[in-house]
Amino acid sequence: MDTDRVIFLLLLGVPCGLAHLYLWKRLVRDTTTTPRGRRLGTAAIAAMFVVLLAGLVGGRLLGTTLGSVLAWPGYLWLAMTLYLTLLLAVLEVPRAVLNRLWRRAQVPAPVTVPAEPDAAPVEEPPAGPVDTSRRLFIARSLAVAGGLAATGVVGYGATQALGGxxxxxxxxxxxxxxxxxxxxxxxxxxxxxxxxxxxxxxxxxxxxxxxxxxxxxxxxxxxxxxxxxxxxxxxxxxxxxxxxxxxxxxxxxxxxxxxxxxxxxxxxxxxxxxxxxxxxxxxxxxxxxxxxxxxxxxxxxxxxxxxxxxxxxxxxxxxxxxxxxxxxxxxxxxxxxxxxxxxxxxxxxxxxxxxxxxxxxxxxxxxxxxxxxxxxxxxxxxxxxxxxxxxxxxxxxxxxxxxxxxx
Missing domain, CATH: 3.60.21.10 (Metallo-dependent phosphatases)
Known part of the structure; x- marks a missing residue:
């Protein structure tokens, strides 16, 4: 592989790799609750990153005919990576707001403990684990919303590019x-x-x-x-x-x-x-x-x-x-x-x-x-x-x- 191709791969491959790490955090880590689910999600993200890299170099290394087999899924996923990353980044704001509101809503009032006679009552913080079901619901909902929106944008963009x-x-x-x-x-x-x-x-x-x-x-x-x-x-x-x-x-x-x-x-x-x-x-x-x-x-x-x-x-x-x-x-x-x-x-x-x-x-x-x-x-x-x-x-x-x- 010549120097130009190495530079080309680095210029696109490094930011794409970082984008896939971000997608893994938001689409896999934040939305799965079982080891098996997380393994499958991780494998899917890694596989799509490989498909993307194959699409980038396939046409250059394998010629037009064979390269096109790799280019179609690779380049389409590159577009999805871009818009998924952008949309999920935008959704960080409502994610933070919703999670903060939920944390406030789920914290019960402090418990008042009787004290010794003639002493002021003592307030103690509530005990017990914090319920994470709402956080999981928010993460999954935003992941679905981002995925649907990105698919819509890429689908529309494909009709524009491939049309007359x-x-x-x-x-x-x-x-x-x-x-x-x-x-x-x-x-x-x-x-x-x-x-x-x-x-x-x-x-x-x-x-x-x-x-x-x-x-x-x-x-x-x-x-x-x-x-x-x-x-x-x-x-x-x-x-x-x-x-x-x-x-x-x-x-x-x-x-x-x-x-x-x-x-x-x-x-x-x-x-x-x-x-x-x-x-x-x-x-x-x-x-x-x-x-x-x-x-x-x-x-x-x-x-x-x-x-x-x-x-x-x-x-x-x-x-x-x-x-x-x-x-x-x-x-x-x-x-x-x-x-x-x-x-x-x-x-x-x-x-x-x-x-x-x-x-x-x-x-x-x-x-x-x-x-x-x-x-x-x-x-x-x-x-x-x-x-x-x-x-x-x-x-x-x-x-x-x-x-x-x-x-």
């Missing part, structure tokens, strides 16, 4: 755009994530959605795959059926660099999807034009294939607008400095599962939708697939029609 992408239509005004290009439509899709859980039918559904949009141009802004061409070439094959007036274009995402990016660039070119490799081209219509530029993902630096925005923009006519395709929104900081008029990105998944959208803001300037970075409009797609758990909560998958408009 939402079509969004986003008009964006560019000051330099010629009236001849007013209404130019770019179909933006990102983070398709073909891999152990998403295959050919996923690609076919996305292609069908895009082809129904009457797009002038298709932009795939990274993270198409989680696996090699040998494993996923057939799953990506429907991309050859993409239809648009000005072609389909692609820039690398970070996951391409984990999946053999060079062979994927060759395969995409064969399928009629044109990679933009720190370069730009002119898109013309009705005697007017704009520049379409694309840069490699920042992850490519480690493999000698990093972004070079200056090269992509060198020598261009600054009187016409330039639209930049860049996988990560953080690349917009440099793009704005170099005079780019619009950046189209993905990478964030919109946070994919609430509350991770708040964590994404620590790394990226835009999480989802249209915003500005240093005065430059940036549109960030939620992505059409998912990574890890087949669950989306608060960030449905999407395909977006960006419509360019004149000022």
């Amino acid at each position: 992408p939402v079509v969004k239509r986003v008009p964006i005004t560019l000051g330099k755009l010629s009236p001849a290009l007013n209404g130019f439509r770019i179909a933006v899709v990102s983070d398709i994530h073909l891999g152990p859980l998403l295959g050919r039918s996923h690609t076919e559904r996305i292609v069908t959605t895009i082809n129904g949009l009457d797009a002038d141009l298709v932009a795939i802004v990274g993270d198409l795959v989680d696996g090699s061409v040998e494993e996923l070439g057939e799953a990506a094959a429907p991309l050859r059926d993409l239809v648009s007036r000005n072609g389909s274009f692609f820039v690398t995402g970070n996951h391409e660099y984990y999946s053999g990016f060079q062979t994927w660039l060759t395969e995409l070119s064969r399928l009629g999807v044109h990679p933009l490799r720190n370069e730009r081209l002119t898109i013309a219509r009705g005697g007017a034009s704009f520049d379409l530029a694309g840069v490699n993902d920042v992850t490519g630096k480690a493999q000698g294939d990093g972004p070079d925005m200056e090269r992509a923009l060198a020598g261009r006519d600054t009187s016409t607008p330039v639209v930049m395709l860049a996988h990560q929104p953080v690349q917009a900081v440099q793009a704005a400095k170099l005079g780019v008029d619009l950046q189209l990105s993905g990478h964030t998944h919109g946070g994919q599962m609430w509350p991770f959208n708040y964590a994404v803001t620590l790394q990226q300037p835009v999480v989802s939708g249209l915003a500005e970075v240093d005065g430059m409009p940036v549109y960030v797609s939620n992505g059409a697939g998912f990574w890890g758990p087949p669950v989306r909560v608060g960030a449905p998958p999407d395909v977006t029609v960006v419509e360019l408009r004149t000022a």
